[in-house]
Amino acid sequence: MTKPLKQIHLAAHFPGVNNTTVWSDPEAGSHIEFSSFAHFARTAERAKFDFLFLAEGLRLREQGGKIYDLDVVGRPDTFTILAALAAVTDRLGLTGTINSTFNEPYEVARQFASLDHLSGGRSAWNVVTSWDAFTGENFRRGGFLPQDERYSRAKEFLTTATELFDSWHGDEIVADQETGVFLRDAKAGAFVHTGQHFDIHGQFNVPRSPQGRPVIFQAGDSEEGREFAASAADAIFSRYATLKDGQAFYTDVKNRLAKYGRGHRDLLILPAATFVLGDTDAEAEELAREVRRQQVSGATALKHLEFVWNRDLSSYDPEGPLPDIDPDVSENHISKGRAQVRMYRDPLAIAREWRELAAANNWSIRDLVINTGNRQTFVGSPETVARTINxxxxxDASDGFILVPHITPTGLDTFADKVVPLLQEQGVFRTEYEGTTLRDHLGLAHPDHARGERAAS
Incomplete structure (x- = not known):
């Protein structure tokens, strides 16, 4: 029997100003004005995407004690943007990253439940932890939690928030005889939670939302992160965008679901993916090379090298050879608030590898950063990109992709106009929304329905 074609899930990430975007391009617009977010969201909805995704930045990045102004320089509050976008879209899901290390379950649950009501059931929460003390300096808790405790807190945070979401489940609506106001009975919204990280009780004051509770996303790639996603998430962001690596990650995470009583359809794997389109594959390849050079200026290349060398390299020529000196492996790092610091756990080994690559290819510092940094995931004509995604x-390298254009807010337009119709013609992507909630778009059961199905079984 022929295996039925999987339906592709597509989403769009508004990346802000960072090394993915070419923010200096004349076509780039504001990364803070609402008109940019509105255009991006409307394009995604016009293309029938599942959702729009916003990341969260809790502190400006620094390098050498100064604000890193070649990268993210600020963004409005995630909840504020998503609530505003709910008013200018009708079906598009609205997903936001909210940190579990520096927030409280009651506050976050109330905000997401409110967003779910305002949007008619389109909210989603990307649950993350914070890894660095630098960001923690903005908060009372600081950065004291080691990785295992951060995930312990995140799990209990999500469990507690779910208890709050579910505290309105199954209660009847009754009328107050004196005021005439319709209220749920006195037990509605009542919660008690006692655990290692949270000891709270009271009344949750937001009624059951259209989705029952928001869709839950998770982005960790560690062993703890994969287990967390398998046990509690509806979808997981992945950084594995190549076929082989994607298949390995997909198989690993999906195989973890059974021990939590979940099936393969209960968790979606959605890698982030960049793209460059051209009328022909050759044109797209040439444009992709130009985009990479725009993303990595000489100044950016030196700053990137400083992540590994942990030294001030401003005196070096970015078009010249790599430094002869070795990286400084001290605990005090020159770069603050960047994920790349964690990626390069053995800077001496990375430096040796990069010197060998540079010597073999006659690369300058800038050439090296361009060629070892992130490349576009999908490059080619619309036909090539549509075929490759499918x-x-x-x-089974993914269930779909979260697309990250290099130009915002208009960088999604060409994909929506030229690639999406090809996927629709292949019968692997919707031509219209069939439901109203994000759970409908993602093919996920409503929590109340899932509970009933488990009880019946």
Whole structure:
């Protein structure tokens, strides 16, 4: 029997100003004005995407004690943007990253439940932890939690928030005889939670939302992160965008679901993916090379090298050879608030590898950063990109992709106009929304329905 074609899930990430975007391009717009977010969201909805995704930045990045102004320089509050976008969209899901290390379950649950009501059931929460003390300096708790405790807190945070979401489940609506106001009975919203990280009780004051509770996303790639996603998330962001690596990650995480009583459809794997389109594959390849050079200026290349060398390299020529000196492996790092610091756990080994690559290819510092940094995931004509995306999904390397354009807010337009129709013609992507909530778009059961199905079984 022929295996039925999987339906592709597509979403869009508004990346802000960072090394993915070419923010200096004349076509780039504001990364803080609402008109940019509105255009981006409307394009995603016009293309029938599942959702829009916003990341969260809790502190400006620094390097050498100064604000890193070649990268993210600020963004409005995630909840504020998503609530505003709910008013200018009708079906598009609205997903936000909210940190579990520096927030409280009651506050976050109330905000997401409110957003779910305001949007008619389109909210989603990307649950993350914070890894660095630098960000923690903005908060009372600081950065004291080691990785295992951060995930312990995150799990209990999500459990507690779920208890709050579910505290209105199954209660009847009654009328107050004196005021005439319709209220739920006195037990509605009541909660008690006692645990290692949270000891709270009271009344949750937001009624059951249209989705029952928001869709839950998770982005960790560690062993703890994969287990967390398998046990509690509805979807997981992945950084594995190649076919082989994507298939390995997909198989690993999906195989963890059974021990939590979940099936393969209960958790979606959605890698982030960049793209460059051209009329032909050759044109797209040439444009992709130009985009990478725009993303990595000489100044950016030196700053990137400083992540590994942990030294001030401003005196070096970015078009010249790599430094002869070795990286400084001290605990005090020159770069603050960047994920790349964690990626390069053995800077001496990375430096040796990069010197060998540079010597073999006659690369300058800038050439090296361009060629070892993130490359576009999908490059080619609309036909090539549509075919490749479908091949990846049908080969179980993912369930779809979260697209990150290099130009905002208009960088999604061409994909919506030229690639989406090809996927629709192949019968692997919707032509219209069939439901109203994000759970409908993602094919996820309503929590109340899932509870009933488990009880019946």
């Amino acid at each position: 091949d990846y999904v049908q080969a």
